[in-house]
Amino acid sequence: TWYVPTHLTRRVDAYGDDPIVLQDPLLRYLHPLMKWQWLEDVNKTINEDPSPKARQTYREFYQKGLELTGKAHKAGVKILLGTDYIVAGATVHDELQQLVLAGLSPAEALRAATLSPAEYFGLEHDYGQIQAGMVADLILLNQNPLENIRHSSSIEAVIFNGNLYDRSKLNAIENTVKSRADSWTIGCKILWEFIKNPGSH
Numbered sequence: 001t002w003y004v005p006t007h008l009t010r011r012v013d014a015y016g017d018d019p020i021v022l023q024d025p026l027l028r029y030l031h032p033l034m035k036w037q038w039l040e041d042v043n044k045t046i047n048e049d050p051s052p053k054a055r056q057t058y059r060e061f062y063q064k065g066l067e068l069t070g071k072a073h074k075a076g077v078k079i080l081l082g083t084d085y086i087v088a089g090a091t092v093h094d095e096l097q098q099l100v101l102a103g104l105s106p107a108e109a110l111r112a113a114t115l116s117p118a119e120y121f122g123l124e125h126d127y128g129q130i131q132a133g134m135v136a137d138l139i140l141l142n143q144n145p146l147e148n149i150r151h152s153s154s155i156e157a158v159i160f161n162g163n164l165y166d167r168s169k170l171n172a173i174e175n176t177v178k179s180r181a182d183s184w185t186i187g188c189k190i191l192w193e194f195i196k197n198p199g200s201h
Contacts, residue, residue, distance in 0.1 A: 002078045002120055005069045007062070007098035008085035014062035016042040017055070026086045031181050033190045038086065070103030079104065080120060081113040093153040096145075106149040137161065 015021050021042065027035055046055075073079055083095040092113060099109040118128030126135050138159045143151035158165040165173070180186055 002080050002116075003069070003072050004080045004082040005065060005098075005102070006082050006084055006095065007065055007069070007102070008083055008091055008094055010058075010062040010065045011098070012042055012085065013045050014055075014059040016046050024086060026090055029087050029090070029177050029181055031183070031186050031190060033187055066098065066102040069099065073102070073104055073108070078116060078120075079108075079112045080116055081109070093150075096149050096152050100149045106146050109149055110145060110152070 012021050022039075027038075030038065045058075048054075069079065079099065081092060081095055081099065083091045085091045085094070096106075096109045096113060099112060100106055104112065115124065115128035118124040118126070127137075128134075130138070136159060139152075139155055140157040140159070141151060141154050142156040143154040145151040155170065156167055158170065
């Protein structure tokens with residue numbers, strides 16, 4: 001049995017009226033229509049019962065989730081890192097922080113995002129370690145995440161599929177994503193998808 005908690009989804013229920021959610025820096029990567037749709041979902045949870053008691057209940061539920069992950073880890077349950085929050089790939093760094101809050105060490109949290117998924121899929125002979133013969137997709141950091149898990153986002157370069165993306169190339173990619181977030185053509189595509197299948201939004 002493998003356990004894949006996604007604590008950020010519970011955190012947004014608990015703190016959907018807080019700047020930690022409403023001013024999340026990752027929102028800048030969303031088109032205004034997608035941001036509106038996401039915030040509508042956040043507000044729906046709050047509007048169902050905005051009372052202080054309900055807000056406290058959501059916060060306690062989020063904290064209980066962290067507690068259960070910590071207990072599962074101590075009991076030997078294998079933990080995998082997963083996230084489906086705002087920009088799913090980018091929020092892996094935030095989810096790493098959640099695992100550490102739950103009681104995993106930074107090294108254990110990183111394992112949940114690297115070697116453990118390789119083991120789960122039976123690919124540990126190709127992925128999950130840095131050694132000769134392994135697939136060499138790497139993130140190079142300029143700070144040590146073993147000292148502070150937040151350093152996982154101090155990315156200096158990425159090696160992916162045989163290509164090196166240094167900081168200048170990564171900045172260019174980020175700027176492209178941010179500029180497309182305001183694109184009217186992207187907005188048209190979002191609206192067209194909604195018209196074709198309104199039930200999926």
